[in-house]
Amino acid sequence: MELKANPNNNPDKLHRIIIKHPALTDGKVKSVYDVDAHRVMIKYRDEVTAFDGKKKSTPETKGRICCLISELLFTYLEKQGIKTHYIDCPSLDTMLCRKLTIVPIEVIVRNIAAGSIVKNTTLTEGTVISPPLVEYFLKDDSKGDPLLTQDRIRLMGIDPEPMYHIAKDVNLHLQEMFSQLDLDVVDFKLEFGYDADGELYVADEISPDSMRLWGKKDGRSNDKDIFRKYGSDEALIAAYGDILKGLRQLAV
Ligand code: 5GP
Numbered sequence: 001m002e003l004k005a006n007p008n009n010n011p012d013k014l015h016r017i018i019i020k021h022p023a024l025t026d027g028k029v030k031s032v033y034d035v036d037a038h039r040v041m042i043k044y045r046d047e048v049t050a051f052d053g054k055k056k057s058t059p060e061t062k063g064r065i066c067c068l069i070s071e072l073l074f075t076y077l078e079k080q081g082i083k084t085h086y087i088d089c090p091s092l093d094t095m096l097c098r099k100l101t102i103v104p105i106e107v108i109v110r111n112i113a114a115g116s117i118v119k120n121t122t123l124t125e126g127t128v129i130s131p132p133l134v135e136y137f138l139k140d141d142s143k144g145d146p147l148l149t150q151d152r153i154r155l156m157g158i159d160p161e162p163m164y165h166i167a168k169d170v171n172l173h174l175q176e177m178f179s180q181l182d183l184d185v186v187d188f189k190l191e192f193g194y195d196a197d198g199e200l201y202v203a204d205e206i207s208p209d210s211m212r213l214w215g216k217k218d219g220r221s222n223d224k225d226i227f228r229k230y231g232s233d234e235a236l237i238a239a240y241g242d243i244l245k246g247l248r249q250l251a252v
Contacts, residue, residue, distance in 0.1 A: 028053055029063075029209065035096065038195075039087065042095045044070075048209070048236065050228040052141055059233035063093040065240045066207040071095065072247045073174070073206040080173045082166060084202040085193065100193025100203055105153065106137045106145065107163050109171045110187040114212050114225075117187075120147075126219075134167050136160060139191070162200050163192050170202065178213060181246040183222060186212035208240050 023031040024040065028049045033041040044063035049056045067089065074086035085097040110117060113127040117135075136148040153160045167190055175185050188211035191204035204210070208223040215222065222239045226232060 029066075030205070035099075038099050040097050040099050041090075042097055042205075044093045044095070044205070048224065048227050048233075050224065052144075055228070055231065057227065057231070057233050059237050061237060062233075062240065065237065065244050066205060066209055067093045067095055069207045069240070069244050069247060070205040072244075072251055073177070074202075076177060076251070077170060077173055077202065077206075080169075082170060082173070082202060083199065085204075097203070098193075098195055098201060100195055100201055102139075102191060102193040102203060103158060103163070104139045104156075105148065105158065105160075105163070105192070106139050107167045107190045107192065108135045108137065108187060109133070109167050109190070110135065111171070111175070112184060112186040112212075112214070114186050132168065132171055134164050136163075163190075166190075166192070166200070166202065170206075174206075174211075177247070177250065179216075180250055181243070182216045183213045183243075184216055186214050188212070208243055213243070 023043075024034050025032045029045055029047045031043045031045065033043065035041050044067040046058050046060055046063045047056065048059055048062060071086065071089045074084040077084055078086065085100055087096040087098060089095050110129050110133045113121075113123040113129060114125055117123055117133075118125045123129075136150070136153055137145045138148055139145065148156075150160045170190060171185065171188075174188065178185050188206065190202055190206070190210075193201055193203040195201065211223055212225060213222040214220065221229070222243060224236070226236045226239055
């Protein structure tokens with residue numbers, strides 16, 4: 001599959017930003033670079049990690065594929081009236097985004113039981129969760145990302161309500177989009193941030209790295225569980241590539 005960047009952008013300028021400025025933060029699979037008072041550049045690296053970084057690999061083209069999938073999903077959500085940090089994709093693996101103060105909470109939406117909810121409750125894998133469940137986890141690896149209550153979030157000085165409503169809306173839109181690709185949105189993670197004017201935006205990335213997508217017909221994983229369970233770079237890239245191809249066809 002051919003991976004094409006936005007032809008209006010200038011990779012040389014982008015290269016200068018990345019060379020000149022040290023990364024503000026180096027996450028597990030993305031690096032964030034300062035651009036100016038209002039913008040950052042996020043580089044998606046060819047890396048995949050699982051189990052709090054204990055399992056790692058460097059699948060070629062993964063950064064580009066996740067960046068381009070995130071671009072399509074952010075653009076789609078923006079069209080549905082959801083504010084996201086996405087501004088532009090100046091190259092295949094870099095995203096120009098609004099500079100935000102990131103809320104230290106991972107917001108998870110679940111439509112079908114899988115992963116930690118199966119591990120930590122009596123629910124069995126595959127149980128349909130209706131209405132969808134919105135959960136909050138502290139974004140702090142050193143504390144093991146514990147599950148939060150809405151009251152604890154308020155004690156932290158954060159209002160969970162706006163994130164709750166946006167997460168529910170995003171879920172409806174993602175379900176609509178992925179059902180056209182014959183995929184069930186099992187669960188996904190969102191991050192949020194506030195800009196200097198106090199506006200709330202969906203931040204980080206939305207890609208198969210942060211979602212579970214099961215085939216409607218065969219129930220097979222089309223997401224990072226391929227790496228978590230089987231550790232196969234090739235199968236991971238093939239599944240992510242198919243999603244990018246499918247989303248591109250829908251976007252046309
Ligand atoms: P679980 O709570 O089952 O581990 O995860 C629920 C969903 O959120 C899954 O789709 C998983 O990929 C995503 N998720 C949870 N924590 C993280 C994280 O730290 N990083 C990413 N990329 N996704 C996460």
